[in-house]
Amino acid sequence: MTDRANVVDGFLQRAGRVGVWVPPLVLDATPGPVVSRTVGRIDDLGYGSLWTGERLVGAEAFARHGQFLANSRRLVVGTGIANLWARVPEAMRGGAATLASAYPDRFVLGIGVSSAAVVDRVGETYDRPLARMRDYLCRMGEVEGPPDATYPRVLAALGPKMLALAAELTDGAHPFLAPVEHTAFARSELGPGKLLVPELGVVVTDDPKTARETVRAMFGGLANFSRTSAYTANFRRLGYGPDDADRLFDALFVCGDPDTVAGRVREHLDAGADHVLVQPIAHDLAGIVDQLAQVRSALP
Template structure:
């Protein structure tokens, strides 16, 4: 390419490193379930997501490498990532061995998403940043390439670590403003794939009620509330299940045009890929397949 030829936008260059991720993915806790009675349903759902055009499934909650294997087996092109595998629950050597096994059977289709979880959820939680650096050192020694792992980064230091020691970042429960700040820290090259919750409901009261019911548990976790405060939200925004301002910033809800507008805001802020989570008021272990179909249609 000569200097006078059109240059690809930075985010296009970053996405080209992982073309299999696609522009949009689905974030789901239910798809990482280990319930043997639902294995066929999960495999069928993964195959349908691939047919619907989603590039990636992000396995939500405290997922692990082995949760990806059934979904990879059930599909041919779908990428699968953990979002996230907690560094406190899985030793680095074991994670590296599991990664190597997946890479052998499904080369190039798995992305190891790592995070430090939360003090309330991990008894051994201490010095999380230092622990994450040590974990990455161990993965390096075990042969897991930096370009095949991403970090659930919220704060500036961990975003910098995502730039220096991983393929990029997969921030969870963030705003378009956070995405813009993350892109500035990461620079043009690394992958930025934030999660965004979608409520397919047009009535404002109903949509925000569904959002608040889902948001409640996260407002008990300082990693998220501190991020919101850094972004300019106040303690009043965090009270009572979250202000309208907060809910509207971290959820996309409304008719198709309004949801597309929210998605475009994240893309304009610098997201290469969006991990979209359908929130419908159902159990977190249920598969919102009709919601995924509606989401695919509005994205199409």
Template sequence: MSLGSFLLSQTRKICIGSSIANIYARDAWASRQGLQTLSAISGNRFVLGLGVSHVPMVENLRGHTYTKPLSTMREYLGKIYADAKDSENWPIVLAALGPRMLALSAELTRGAVPYNVTPEHTARAKSILGPDNWLAVEQKVCLEETTSTARALGRAELERYLVLPNYRRCWLSLGFTEADLDGGGSDRFIDAMVSPEAWTRFSADWRSTSTPVQPTCAFSRSIRPAISMQQSVRWRLFSPG
């Protein structure tokens, strides 16, 4: 939220979202106060994106106990909304991957901000969220013309995610195999996630699902991701009015 505060202070019109704020990093009351404060000082331009994170980050890094994601998130949201009369309008979204977390997003928040997914997942998410909820999806784009170099860059970018069970389960549900996800990722997997062809298909498929925003995470040989979903601007989806 500290980055969000800075970005809001340097802008006047665009909306800024925290995507993805780890619910184990701050308690529900702190998140609620942060949302209300940043909304108040920015003219309601802040969107609170929340996620359950991953076991290694929660237990090994932070020293907490990772509990069941769905029930933990439901309880966390219940505490955020405690005694609130208009909570259904609060600009909160969830980093949802699986169908049950997506359903929770539709039930208790304004929508979802999936990360590391494919157009097939976007279509599924849209069907679960329905036409009235927000859906802002991260898509990686590799700024490289040579296929072999693009794949190498893609593997380097995705390496840290390939060991995380939450993402692996999501990718397996999308039709990838364990073999696709081992050894740095198969060409099939890498191409689906970051290749120029995937982006062309992604854009077309995204339009066909009526998802109204296309945030990206771009990388090349000389730059690290300039804007990722952890530091993202929801250009149209969350724009005022």
């Protein structure tokens, strides 16, 4: 087994099949001590991993994930994603190596190019994302890290070119807001031996109709994502057209009882996912953790 295969296998052995993805916007709106206590509760529930993203206007990724690690005993934590626009490649490598050295076998570095809408707000120019990511990864590879700082690296990847880059230069992919069909597509593009860690939006409820309305309100009827070219292209690639809003919604989110949620998680696993991140949709951190507690016993 190669060194990189050992890294992938180590993650799977420690993290199991199911983890948690929490929106950075919710975390940024929550007092720090509450976040710390909540991380401990997620750890106690038995989930294998905890991930969040980076908004460029909120908490810095490595500081936030250091908080996760310091307040948990066994959770693997993953950046989903650390935004390459927030730091030079040398700093990305250094931040990841520092956490991986301090917490062996408990850190995953997910990297992404974000979107034009986000990047424009901080005065940068979003162009040639694939070439930019390749150059960024190559520069990271030229930086020496501590000898014990081994950790998986994955890319935020949806389309075939970014997935191919993930397979070539990293340990796998972390798709966001993608249906089961995409998990099967991503696995075929990545090939065997690469990590595939999709996110899945869920609402644990006995009232699916109300839950759908809540999700639609929070996600703006998918309008915000539909204006982002990478997501739009992915939806179209998978056969979802402009008139398929309801069908797309049902493919991206699962609303129902714990068994219904667990069934969708298993669909992703059967389609080729190694580890599925459930993202409970709620307005606050307490609502997210309540749903995590409700569904845990039904999950693989």
